[in-house]
Amino acid sequence: MNAQRMFRLLCRGTLLFIFASGLFAGAFTHYSYTHQFRDIPNTAPSAAHWLGTDALGRDLFTRIVYGTRVSLLLAPAAALLATIIAAILGGIAGLRGGWLEKIILATADLSMSLPLLFVLIALRALLPLDVSPILSVVATFVVLGLLGWPASLRVVWAASRNLRDSDHVLLAQALGYRRSQMLFRQVIPCLRPIFLAQFWISIPIFILTEATLSMLGLGVMEPLPSWGNLLRGSEDFSAMAANPWRLVPLVVLVLTVICFQFIFPGSEELA
């Protein structure tokens, strides 16, 4: 087994462990993420509180583990939504062509001409800020999913346009396949690797965007933890220097995004 495959397996293992810790958060900690230990705010790591407590006396390790659940379960959900939109619109544009293709591509161009973060900040700021934490999570990730499709659409559109002119699709047309048969037997199986690639590529992008939005106060609302809102206090540099363990959410986030970059073989390896 060469070094690259070993590294890839290590990344997959790390991601699996982080996912599992978020999913089975209750098995890793017996505290609640909202419980306040009022007599020990800002305490250092100890046997009772592995990563200490925050300014409100909440156990930081517990908040990171539950924050993992929020970030790592909803980012794939947003990625799935974006991929489905891209698959439907890109597929229609590529396979149908004509004026519908032009309209869909112009819409994608319009969406791509605006920086994603700019639109996200504008749109999220326009939604009510005094919503319940659960609703803020849903709003953040639905907005991410609804706005994150144009780049994937271009890829799906290019692939489905090539597919429209391919020999096996022409043969299927000549054999009199119905549209649904063509779609489910010829088109979707060929485009499945592209959908999967777009889905996996979108996840780290959404994790990072959520972190930025939450750090700006427009993402997941307190007391629900997410990696982004756990980093909200990091602009207080003196507190961070005195309590460096508060940077653990950033380390977990960076580690996760790095692992996502290496879980699939590179093009050179595939070749």
Next chain:
Amino acid sequence: MRLTREVFCCIAAMTHWTLKLAQKLLLLTSLAIVGALLCATMVRFAPGYGVDERELDPRLSQASRNAIRSQHQLGGRLFSYYGAYISGLLHGNLGTSAFLQRPVAGLLKERAPFTARAVFLGLATAWMAASLLSLLTIRWQNWALEYSATAVTGLLIALPTAVVALLCLYLRAPVFLGIAAITLPKLFRYQHNILAQAYARPFVLAARARGVSRNRILFRHVIPVAWHPLVALVGVSASMALGAAIPLEALSDSPGMGQLAWQAALNRDLPLLTSITLLVTLLTVGVNFLAATPQERSL
């Protein structure tokens, strides 16, 4: 006779190209205006729109309060707002900011140079660093260099924009360095892939087999092939840099367009947000268009 035919062909080609250019420019301008008006629609239907805290001031008379309300009612009729905005736009009037109580054109004129300078310097730094790094990795084909470059850019790409902004603030680094740090890893990956694909072409292999020096292969065979996709990257990188400027300027309190956009979004400032969106869209589509033109002409 032959000369006349050539002149005629040349004129026909030029007319065709000018018409295509005009059509494209019209489409891009329409896209930008539609983007700005969509943004205005979002603001209009946002919760909290039309609420003015000045109405709570007990010193104001009923007439003043009515005047404030009527100001907001102008934006309340969305289609009349669209018409008034486009008509004002044609006369060079972008309206008055509801939040800052100043003409939008003046605000944009005041803030745009800060962002333009930061984006330009950030892009220039990122392009220089990414080009140098990708050229070095392609030229030497050394695994240590390749892995080091991948590790550094992989780490930078894994940092949220807001964390980079805080790092800039902590290190007292200018905003353009933050933009460069955010744009560099993505640019390096694109550039490296484009150059690696060009390096894997059969004629490069033939040149290598004939013993042509690596520098000559790079500058005579690889870069000319990769040139057009690399130029097209300028548009993508400009969009990335503009996107990065907003949180960077908002968090580091830099008096640029990013901070203005941030304030406009939070204060539901319809004229200001519409004009910023229009400007950002025009800039992005304009740069994308300029970057894509040489590629289209070569096809």
